[in-house]
Amino acid sequence: MPITITVRENAPIPTGEYRVELTAIELADGQFGQQLRWTFSVLDHGKTLIAYSSVSESLNAKCVRWAAALLGRAIKPGEQVNFDALVGKTAIATVVRKRKDDGTEYNAVEDLLPDEGNADPFH
Numbered sequence: 001m002p003i004t005i006t007v008r009e010n011a012p013i014p015t016g017e018y019r020v021e022l023t024a025i026e027l028a029d030g031q032f033g034q035q036l037r038w039t040f041s042v043l044d045h046g047k048t049l050i051a052y053s054s055v056s057e058s059l060n061a062k063c064v065r066w067a068a069a070l071l072g073r074a075i076k077p078g079e080q081v082n083f084d085a086l087v088g089k090t091a092i093a094t095v096v097r098k099r100k101d102d103g104t105e106y107n108a109v110e111d112l113l114p115d116e117g118n119a120d121p122f123h
Helices: 062-071
Strands: 016-030 033-042 047-054 090-099 105-114
Touching: 016 047, 016 105, 033 090, 047 062, 047 105, 062 090, 062 105
Parallel strands: none
Antiparallel strands: 016 033, 016 090, 033 047, 090 105
């Protein structure tokens, strides 16, 4: 039986806000040490976006802000955040179309905003 694949175009989506689902999060080694590797599925567009953040305990850190957006509520000082529990949650991603030095275009996740349909009614 032959092995076949269907080749898809990998063109970036236009700059804008998109509803995304966090499909995976993992620790990765980066240029500046340990970081979080976020994998998002862009709902209704069939695209996957990868983003990175530091692993910082600051309330202003990207990883804490993004966790709050996925939870649909603010995170309080002293609260423990289980990042694995965020998988499957949705948010609104601000996605920007960028260009590398070689002219190749790609998408970057600039920020996450709460998905109003994902708010935690108990907090």
